[in-house]
Amino acid sequence: MAMRCQNCDKPATFHITELTDGKPHELHLCEDHAREYLTSSSNEPPGVGSMAAALAQQMAQQMVVGQTAEELAELDQQSCPVCGITFYEFRSQGRLGCPHDYVCFQGQLEPLILNVHGETEHKGKTPRRCASGSEKRTQLIRLRREMKEAIDAEEYERASQLRDDIRRIEDEVN
Amino acid sequence: MKPQPHENRDLAVELNDLAQSSGEWLRGSGPEADIVISSRIRLARNLAAFPFISRATELDRTQIENALRERILSIEASGKLLYVDIEELEGVDRQFLVERHLISREHAESQGVRAVAIDGLEKFSLMINEEDHLRMQVIQSGFDLQSVWLQVNRLDDLIEEKVTYAFHEQLGYLTACPTNVGTGMRVSVMLHLPALVITRQIDKVFRSLQKISLAVRGLYGEGSQAMGDFYQISNQITLGRSEHELIQQIGDIVPVIIDYERQAREFLIKESHENLHDRVSRAYGILRTAQTISSEETMHLLSSVRMGVNLGLISDLEIPAINRLFIHTQPAHLQKLSGVELDTSDRNIERARYLRRHLNKENGADGAEKN
Numbered sequence: 288m289a290m291r292c293q294n295c296d297k298p299a300t301f302h303i304t305e306l307t308d309g310k311p312h313e314l315h316l317c318e319d320h321a322r323e324y325l326t327s328s329s330n331e332p333p334g335v336g337s338m339a340a341a342l343a344q345q346m347a348q349q350m351v352v353g354q355t356a357e358e359l360a361e362l363d364q365q366s367c368p369v370c371g372i373t374f375y376e377f378r379s380q381g382r383l384g385c386p387h388d389y390v391c392f393q394g395q396l397e398p399l400i401l402n403v404h405g406e407t408e409h410k411g412k413t414p415r416r417c418a419s420g421s422e423k424r425t426q427l428i429r430l431r432r433e434m435k436e437a438i439d440a441e442e443y444e445r446a447s448q449l450r451d452d453i454r455r456i457e458d459e460v461n
Numbered sequence: 462m463k464p465q466p467h468e469n470r471d472l473a474v475e476l477n478d479l480a481q482s483s484g485e486w487l488r489g490s491g492p493e494a495d496i497v498i499s500s501r502i503r504l505a506r507n508l509a510a511f512p513f514i515s516r517a518t519e520l521d522r523t524q525i526e527n528a529l530r531e532r533i534l535s536i537e538a539s540g541k542l543l544y545v546d547i548e549e550l551e552g553v554d555r556q557f558l559v560e561r562h563l564i565s566r567e568h569a570e571s572q573g574v575r576a577v578a579i580d581g582l583e584k585f586s587l588m589i590n591e592e593d594h595l596r597m598q599v600i601q602s603g604f605d606l607q608s609v610w611l612q613v614n615r616l617d618d619l620i621e622e623k624v625t626y627a628f629h630e631q632l633g634y635l636t637a638c639p640t641n642v643g644t645g646m647r648v649s650v651m652l653h654l655p656a657l658v659i660t661r662q663i664d665k666v667f668r669s670l671q672k673i674s675l676a677v678r679g680l681y682g683e684g685s686q687a688m689g690d691f692y693q694i695s696n697q698i699t700l701g702r703s704e705h706e707l708i709q710q711i712g713d714i715v716p717v718i719i720d721y722e723r724q725a726r727e728f729l730i731k732e733s734h735e736n737l738h739d740r741v742s743r744a745y746g747i748l749r750t751a752q753t754i755s756s757e758e759t760m761h762l763l764s765s766v767r768m769g770v771n772l773g774l775i776s777d778l779e780i781p782a783i784n785r786l787f788i789h790t791q792p793a794h795l796q797k798l799s800g801v802e803l804d805t806s807d808r809n810i811e812r813a814r815y816l817r818r819h820l821n822k823e824n825g826a827d828g829a830e831k832n
Contacts, residue, residue, distance in 0.1 A: 370516045382592070384516035386509060386627035386635040389642070400632070400639050405674075406701020409633025411644040412614070414621050424510035424625065435518055460510065460625070 292317035367391045369429045387425050423460050427453060475543050476554055480797035484561060484583030484600070487788060489780035491603015495771045496719050498651040498691065498784065500606050501562075502613045502708075503598035505636045505645035506620075507627040513637040514590060522574040522590050528624060529589045533578050536619050542578045542585075553802065556793035562600060564588055585616065592637050593645070595620070604715060606648060606708050614704070633700060643700030648711045651680070652718060655690040655768045656725035663692075666718060674698050675714065680760075680787075689760035689787055694718070726772060741769030749820045753809040759790050759816065782819070790815060 290299040297317035363375035372384030374392055383389070389396060401407050430453050437446035486499040507513060511525050534542060547555060547568060555569035564577050568591045575590035587597040597620070599613040627635040633643040641647075657663045667677050680691040694715065696707050729737045744765035747754075767783045769775040788794060790812050796803050799811055 370512045372516055380515060382515040382637045383513055383639070385512040386507065386629070389629055389632055389635055389639075396639055400642065400700065403640050404643065404698045404700035406698075408631055408701055409629075409643045410701055410706070411633060411646070411703040412617075414626050414628050415618070416621060416625055421509055421625075421628075427510045428512050431518075431521065432512070432516075435520075457510075 290315050292320055294320045362395065365392070365395075369425055369432075371432060385425075385428050387428070423456050427456055427460070430456070472543075472545065472549075476545075476557070477797065479543075479561070479579075479583075480557060480794060483781075483785045483788065484563075486562070486583070486600045486602045487781065487784040488602045489784050491601065491605055493604040493716075493719055494602060494780065496653055496722050497604035497715065498653055499600050499602055500604055500609045501598055501600040501649045501651070502606065502609045503596055503647050503649075504613055504617055504634075505593040505641050505647075506595045506597070506617070506634060507636065508594050509625045509627040511594065514592060514594070515637060517590075519573060525594050526574050526576055526589050529587075529595055529620075530576065530578075532620055532623050533587055533589075535623075536616075542580055544578045545576060547575045547577060548573070553793050553796050557797050560788060560791040560793050562586075565591060565596075567591060584612070587616075593641070604650065604719075606650070606712050610704065610708055640697070641699050644702070644704050644707060646699055646704055646707060647695050648708055649693045649695035650711060650715050651691055651693045652715070652722070653690055653764070653767060654692055654718070654722050655764050656729055657718075657722050658690050659729065660725045662721065662725060666721060670694060670714070673710070673714070675711070688757065689764040691764075691787075726768070730772060737772075738769075738774050741765050741772075741774045745769065745775060745820070748816050751813040751816065753806070754813045754816065755809055756790065756792060756812070759812060760787065763787055763790075777822075778820070786816065786819060 291297070292299045293315050295317060297319070299315035299317055363378070364373055366373040367384055367388050368391065369387040370385035372388060374395055377383055377388070377392070383392075397407060430449055434446050434449040434453065437443070437449060486501075491497070491500075508525055508528065511517060511521050514522070517525065530544065534544060545558070547558075547564065550558075555564070558564045558577065559566050559569045561583065563579050563583060563586045565588065568575060568577070568588050571591075573590065575588070577589070578587040579585065584599055584601055585597070586600070587595060589595060597613060597616055599609045599616070601609050601612075629635050634645040636642050636645050654663060654666075657666060670677055674697050676695050676697050678693045678695070680688050680693070694711065696711060698707070702710075744762040748759070748762050748766065763783060763786055766775060766778070767780065770778050770780060770783060789798060792808055795808055795811050795815060798815070803811055
């Protein structure tokens with residue numbers, strides 16, 4: 288059963304818990320009212336970063352609406368094959384783990400990005416160096432992580448193999 | 462030629478020199494400098510071959526730092542860059558760089574290998590291993606976003622000649638937080654708006670800015686109170702608009718706010734001249750005679766004095782001198798300038814002494830020169 292926004296008739300897609308005098312206070316808001324709530328302030332101006340982070344947090348949580356607990360858990364457990372971060376970890380800290388997350392979490396990130404920026408297409412500057420070899424760079428991130436894991440697991444032979452791979456690719460991209 | 466990192470002793474000397482001076486952005490010059498303190502643009506960039514900071518190992522951070530240090534120090538800059546290893550700094554020195562707007566609070570307080578490169582005029586600052594691998598900013602006094610953009614864009618081009626940034630065809634520059642993706646650009650203009658505060662119109666201004674997705678922050682950014690009636694206005698959207706469009710939006714809105722502030726000042730001069738003059742004179746009087754004074758009170762009073770100078774109610778002080786006092790009376794600056802660590806109550810005494818010394822000049826006009 289969809290919950291209604293406490294300020295209007297739209298479905299509540301944001302569920303915000305505020306601590307007032309140390310007591311939790313629940314707010315259920317639609318997107319418009321959530322944005323208004325998160326961007327308005329009574330006395331002091333909101334910090335852009337903290338507000339953006341709060342917004343991102345709420346946006347990320349918004350996606351869970353309409354999904355079952357299992358679907359949600361599954362979504363949260365999804366991890367990036369390159370850096371290993373889970374979507375849950377991103378949701379809780381508001382920071383992604385590597386450039387590849389934008390590819391592997393694309394489905395989850397797109398609504399969030401659209402909500403924050405109102406757009407999903409970059410319109411600005413492009414680096415002059417073309418991004419050829421970007422797959423190899425992504426591979427480097429993954430191999431370095433695997434090497435560290437191998438070292439931590441005392442699998443030194445594997446680690447040294449990985450180190451050779453890393454050096455080879457580093458030479459190729461540099 | 463291989464760039465050499467600074468020796469510690471040199472760094473201490475350089476930081477002390479820095480404390481004695483003041484950045485270009487406090488010069489109080491440039492267009493609309495009576496109201497616009499500074500124009501600033503920062504770009505967030507990440508290296509394609511490394512994880513973002515939250516997943517970076519110590520080794521990753523070291524390699525990122527090496528790659529960026531080498532690139533940054535090899536750029537033929539107009540002057541020498543001061544390269545600072547943040548991890549090695551004392552707490553007071555980190556705080557000092559924050560007060561100076563050369564690093565963020567997050568950069569000062571986080572852990573692990575991280576650094577900042579600063580030019581002699583303090584216009585350029587490049588933070589390495591902050592929230593993103595590289596955050597470069599150009600800050601300049603007065604209202605001139607175009608000039609700031611040209612400089613930061615050029616810097617970005619120069620760095621990019623030798624490093625490969627994480628870039629996605631559809632999403633643009635990839636950043637650790639999706640709120641910065643796209644241009645990775647934040648444009649900020651810092652305004653001094655005392656008359657809008659006195660006439661209680663400032664909230665109206667905020668509300669209208671928020672409606673068009675612009676953010677308002679205090680002097681020291683996120684979560685900081687609007688101390689001294691300073692407000693930074695900046696974009697929140699970074700994707701789907703070109704750098705030029707983002708700059709233009711702020712560039713169009715700032716003159717409107719400047720105009721409101723001027724109207725409010727005119728109103729105060731016309732409608733309550735005595736009250737205004739009294740407020741300014743009392744503020745000046747307290748600052749010149751107090752024996753102990755907090756940072757908050759200092760900012761509050763300096764704000765009135767600054768407006769008083771702009772309106773011709775005080776004639777023996779100049780704007781650059783007041784701009785400097787706002788920064789030099791901050792806690793870490795006071796300790797750097799006096800050369801000793803001070804607790805809060807000692808700082809309040811030292812701050813009052815510093816203000817008396819700089820505001821009670823026998824010859825008046827030259828304000829805050831040495832001693």
